Amino acid sequence: MRNIPTATVSRLVTYLRILTDLEDAEIKRTSSDVLAEEAQVSAFQVRKDLAYFGRFGTRGAGYSVPTLRRELRRILGLTRPWNVAIMGMGRLGQALADYPNFDQYDFLLKASFDSDPAKVGRHIGGVDVYAVDEIDERVAASSIDIAFLTVPAQAAQEAAERLVGAGIRGILNFAPTVINVPSGVFVEPVDFVAGLKRLAYYLQGAPAKERVGS
Numbered sequence: 001m002r003n004i005p006t007a008t009v010s011r012l013v014t015y016l017r018i019l020t021d022l023e024d025a026e027i028k029r030t031s032s033d034v035l036a037e038e039a040q041v042s043a044f045q046v047r048k049d050l051a052y053f054g055r056f057g058t059r060g061a062g063y064s065v066p067t068l069r070r071e072l073r074r075i076l077g078l079t080r081p082w083n084v085a086i087m088g089m090g091r092l093g094q095a096l097a098d099y100p101n102f103d104q105y106d107f108l109l110k111a112s113f114d115s116d117p118a119k120v121g122r123h124i125g126g127v128d129v130y131a132v133d134e135i136d137e138r139v140a141a142s143s144i145d146i147a148f149l150t151v152p153a154q155a156a157q158e159a160a161e162r163l164v165g166a167g168i169r170g171i172l173n174f175a176p177t178v179i180n181v182p183s184g185v186f187v188e189p190v191d192f193v194a195g196l197k198r199l200a201y202y203l204q205g206a207p208a209k210e211r212v213g214s
Ligand code: NAD
Pocket: 087, 088, 089, 090, 091, 092, 093, 113, 114, 115, 116, 119, 132, 149, 150, 151, 152, 153, 155, 158, 159, 173, 174, 175, 176, 190, 191, 192, 193
């Protein structure tokens, strides 16, 4: 696979969401200007991102919405379902299991794992909870590709190694720590507390709001 900048991949995901909205609105054609405005980037950026993968539009006539949407799904690897597991069925793992819309995006929740014997054997949010020792067997049986890592930070590296050992190649890491994985395995960090800290940085110059109850 060619080395495509991560930021480009992120923007392709945004363009795909915009194209899906356009298709839902039965709009047949679009342009780099429209995609740029919706994605809050420049039209030049849109054309540059798409140019990594070929020519999709016609000068003056823009892009066919269904064709470009189909091409972006193909480029992003979204033409097949991906089987997903959750590692750590605490508060966050259970909330993710309860989210009803993964399958709408072809991400299919197949299994979950926890080290707490009190959780093993339960069925939470539509998914069975297995012991960590069963991971190799369950990942193989359900052809699981991707895992949500929702264990405490201090357990994250070891838990990630169990996932990788079982054959998982994509980890969405919710634990607030860096995990090291071998090449060929991809980690996407998700950290909303880091987002809150960035907001605090931007807001710190603004006048403080009166705190209710203080
Ligand atoms: P929690 O304590 O409620 O749940 C953690 C679960 O992981 C428990 O069920 C525990 O038994 C299990 N566990 C512990 N070690 C394990 C191991 N080695 N293998 C398998 N399972 C194991 O915690 P939580 O509130 O659900 O948070 C989970 C993680 O997500 C934490 O790292 C937390 O900091 C993080 N978090 C991230 C975000 C975010 O936005 N990224 C938000 C909230 C929490």
